[in-house]
Amino acid sequence: MTNTAHDDGFVVFDHVQKSYDGQTLVVKDLNLSIGRGEFLTMLGPSGSGKTTCLMMLAGFETATHGQILLDGTNINDVPPHKRGIGMVFQNYALFPHMTVGENLAFPLEVRGLSKAERDDRIRRALDMVQMGAFASRRPAQLSGGQQQRIALARALVFDPKLVLMDEPLGALDKQLREHMQFEIKALHERLGVTVVYVTHDQGEALTMSDRVAVFNDGRIQQLAAPETLYEAPENSFVAGFIGENNSLNGTIADLSGDRATVRLANGETIEATAVNVHEVGQPTTVSIRPERIEFKDAMMPDGAHTLEARVMDVVYMGDILRTRLMIGGEYDFVMKCRNTLGQTRLTPGDTIRVGWHPQDARALDPV
């Protein structure tokens, strides 16, 4: 999934700030560089500033401070229609009074292309999204997934170098959404176009992107490839926002290099990887992924530190067994075990010892 497009600064946000009311900043000092041909996702909860960044890039909002560069030129003062950026909107924004063919012809007409060339490009764009037979339909006659494809084709039909997508799959049901994720990804790889994709769905972000920028509170919390983001979150927000996460609160008892000893609330100490903690005595939240927790002695990784835990309940989820544990005074500690043939079935009330590799426990900023 990571076709490492080298970052040549095709799109650059340089110290960009945005305020709507002059009182608060929606986007706080954004610095971001996107490489040509890269699939970059802006991921974050609503109100985190990701859509504002996209709108500034598209030209519908102006940056209050800083500049945005596209292919080396400052586009702050370039009106949207001269930026040549394709855009897919959340509600598709297909023009309801035009047929699918006319919708696709629109960007070509305003560019003054000849009829023959328009028809040729429309046909190719429709074939690309397997909608060749639908040119004479109206958008209202299409299903959500079909409208999505047409919106995609329309954003690509005039060969833009950059395509922006604003939660394009938000309105589709789960199955269709997953299918479209792969189609968009395949299109991206085939066309080599640069994509900036905005979503609040972490699954979408992880499966499609070369890199993900996690937004919160107007800042990029972490910018990394999906697996780095999941396995090595740099702060508690990223750890909590991407995937399921267990957190144990405590204080740093000892710190040497990237090894930290954390004293939990009930006095027990555990080993963890120090990420963004700096001094002994500071509070911290240790983050551990549920699937990295082990409770059978034979499977315990080397150097694992074990803790006593009580089983609260076990939820059968088909492929996994989701066990909720009470550990170190925390109730919502989740362990996920694969539902294999020989898996030990735990019952509520059992007392077990659980452990994990210190590398999987990351001491982060306190929540």
Next chain:
Amino acid sequence: MATPLDPHAAIAIEAGGVDGPLTTADGQPLNRALSRASRKARWRAFMLVAPLLLFIVVTFAFPIGQMLYRSIHNDGFAANMPQLSEWFAETEPGTTPDEAAFAALARDLQASAEARSIGIVGTRINYEMPGTRSLFTSTGRKVRGGIEPPYREALLEIDEDWGDPSLWASMRNSSTAYTDSFYLASLDRTRNVEGDVVQVNENRRVYIMLFLRTLWLSALVTLMTFLLGFPIAHLLATLPLRRSNLLMILVLLPFWTSLLVRTTSWMVLLQQQGVVNDLLIWLGVIDNGGRLKMMYNQIGTIIAMTHILLPFMILPLYSVMRTINPSYVRAAKSLGATSWTAFRRIYFPQTLPGLGAGALLVFILAVGYYITPALVGGASGQLISNMIAEHMTGTLNWSMAAALAAILLGGVLILYWVYDRLVGIDNLKLG
């Protein structure tokens, strides 16, 4: 398996049920069961609207039908002059009245004068040929005591106008209860002595001109409301709610004021000694001798009607514009369209349902407008509705008023049909 159940509770669909009609679980045809099940609901729904239906029939459909009937039916002459009407029926148009005709006329006049219905007869002929009512009433007085043959000489003795061929043509036109003469008159036409349809004298041609003026002024007012209303509606639809509410109140404020008050306040503003002229003189745009005439002419009618009908354009436009997602225009711009192209090709076409509804509303209201042109229109600002009112209350020629109104109604229906063909009535959004 087929337990008799409530007919619409369980429906047995057989495996290959395409061949025969579907039946319910107890074997009844499905559509009969369905219609029985929904009969009660339909009946209840009908009873709910029945009072309104009755009200509309009594106060709207019936009087309008009655009015339209009047436009083709007037037996003021035929009922009171039976013998002469019979003679007209037996002879060709253009036949010179012979002694038999004068005899029938004399006997009918005598009978009518004795029955005191000669006034009705005179009024009916007066519609066709103004100034003849007194001929009938005065002759009636003289023949009441009896009249001796030869009738022709006797009647010409009383008044030689009885020999006028155009009078006889008018009487022939009125001699049947069912007549097209009011419609012909509404179109500035009449039947001459030979019975052919011809235009009336040039100095009496007024209705076609008034119809055309009504259509032209209505179209102009519609255009003006569009030009003035479109930006306001757009502003209303895009402003933040708090400020758009204030603006909406300003739009609706005139709506809550009496029509008469609004029209008379225009009179205060527009008259020659009025506020606007005074202001222009104060500003030095015009001098005292060159006060503008903005009242008692078409300009006054156009200004006042545009103002009064403006909300009818703004409200449907606003309701449609509010539903247009701003992302359409954004999408158009992102696809390379300038603001003007995005407006022309994307935004404006989507406002058409509201524009169509507003235009139709304003136009139809303007076509029938009466008070405003009557008050501020002067002579050149009068519309066809003022003429209809004149016939209703002034000349008391209700048949003529009905014919004019029917033509107006027909014209509006034709326009409505054309609109439906061009735009499609389904594309109408009133709110």
